[in-house]
Amino acid sequence: MIALPDPRYALLDEPTPLQRLARLERALGRSGLFVKRDDQMPIALGGNKLRSLEFWLGRALEEGADIALVAGGPNSNMCRLTAAAAAMAELDCIVFHNADSTPESRRMSFLNQVFGAEVRYLGEMDETLRAAEMERAASALRVGGRRPHIVGDPIIGALGYVRAAAELARQNEDLGGPIRHVFMPGSMGPTEAGFIFGNAVLGYPFEVHLVSVEYGRDELDDRIARILRGLASHTGLLTAGVDATHQQYHMDHLGAGYDQPTAAAEAAILRFARTEGVLLEHTYTAKTFAAFLDLAAAGGPPPEEGMCAIHTGGLPALFSQFDRFATRSAEAG
Numbered sequence: 017m018i019a020l021p022d023p024r025y026a027l028l029d030e031p032t033p034l035q036r037l038a039r040l041e042r043a044l045g046r047s048g049l050f051v052k053r054d055d056q057m058p059i060a061l062g063g064n065k066l067r068s069l070e071f072w073l074g075r076a077l078e079e080g081a082d083i084a085l086v087a088g089g090p091n092s093n094m095c096r097l098t099a100a101a102a103a104m105a106e107l108d109c110i111v112f113h114n115a116d117s118t119p120e121s122r123r124m125s126f127l128n129q130v131f132g133a134e135v136r137y138l139g140e141m142d143e144t145l146r147a148a149e150m151e152r153a154a155s156a157l158r159v160g161g162r163r164p165h166i167v168g169d170p171i172i173g174a175l176g177y178v179r180a181a182a183e184l185a186r187q188n189e190d191l192g193g194p195i196r197h198v199f200m201p202g203s204m205g206p207t208e209a210g211f212i213f214g215n216a217v218l219g220y221p222f223e224v225h226l227v228s229v230e231y232g233r234d235e236l237d238d239r240i241a242r243i244l245r246g247l248a249s250h251t252g253l254l255t256a257g258v259d260a261t262h263q264q265y266h267m268d269h270l271g272a273g274y275d276q277p278t279a280a281a282e283a284a285i286l287r288f289a290r291t292e293g294v295l296l297e298h299t300y301t302a303k304t305f306a307a308f309l310d311l312a313a314a315g316g317p318p319p320e321e322g323m324c325a326i327h328t329g330g331l332p333a334l335f336s337q338f339d340r341f342a343t344r345s346a347e348a349g
């Protein structure tokens with residue numbers, strides 16, 4: 017375990033399952049294929065942001081906050097998980113969507129209300145304007161005597177995956193160390209930067225493979241580097257920097273960009289569903305697992321070096337992705 021001084025509001029008592037992909041191993045003719053099931057958590061259908069929320073809420077409670085504010089699209093996993101975790105921590109919660117209130121967006125956001133959050137629709141706007149709107153709402157709450165905490169600091173959020181790296185390293189050791197390569201989505205940065213930092217603190221038990229699902233390589237690299245520097249100054253660990261030779265970028269599954277489906281992602285969804293009963297969604301996990309499948313089949317790590325994909329969750333989105341499936345028209349009409 018890596019000692020972190022930050023307050024942590026414990027949401028996860030047990031490690032998430034590390035599952036061997038035995039059927040896929042047989043189909044691809046190689047062993048040592050695993051998935052780390054961060055979609056299998058006991059709260060709100062799970063997902064990566066729950067690990068970050070342990071530290072975001074730890075900070076909020078330490079500051080004496082009484083209401084959590086969070087922003088994202090109507091389908092946002094971070095919003096859903098914040099609504100659930102805030103309710104558990106007995107904090108009120110307001111969810112801000114940079115979207116119009118339409119029947120579709122209200123359906124996607126419905127679980128936030130189930131968890132008791134107030135949902136506010138800001139209309140279509142970019143993330144900078146959305147953040148300004150949330151700041152404005154926080155000021156208004158303060159004037160009214162409330163103590164709001166805006167959830168989402170990338171450095172604090174990354175601490176969750178510093179812990180996750182240690183958790184996976186321990187599980188791997190328990191199995192005799194079959195895993196050398198870990199695959200995860202490359203997106204806004206906290207999840208992957210936290211994992212890279214934890215991996216470095218542990219002495220690089222893993223090679224980390226980032227499958228970009230949102231940005232070009234330079235921007236993804238910049239985001240990660242910024243969070244890694246922030247983690248070093250925040251924790252006092254690795255102040256000499258992280259050895260970047262243990263991280264690799266995979267850009268060939270981004271397709272037309274963030275949230276845009278690709279044929280390989282759809283094929284990965286169907287393959288994992290039909291071999292292992294594991295569900296993926298188009299935005300984050302399907303592209304990551306498509307890269308994992310490609311490299312497990314050919315041109316990737318040598319067969320004696322095991323591979324593990326981190327399933328970061330996000331499954332509720334799948335229920336609104338029906339129209340993205342070419343398979344739907346081919347097979348279901």
Ligand SMILES: Cc1ncc(COP(=O)(O)O)c(C=O)c1O
Pocket residue numbers: 063064093094201202203204205206207208300301328329330331
């Ligand atoms: C399911 C899922 N996976 C991966 C990510 C990417 O995480 P990060 O923003 O920390 O890069 C997200 C972000 O919301 C997500 O919801």
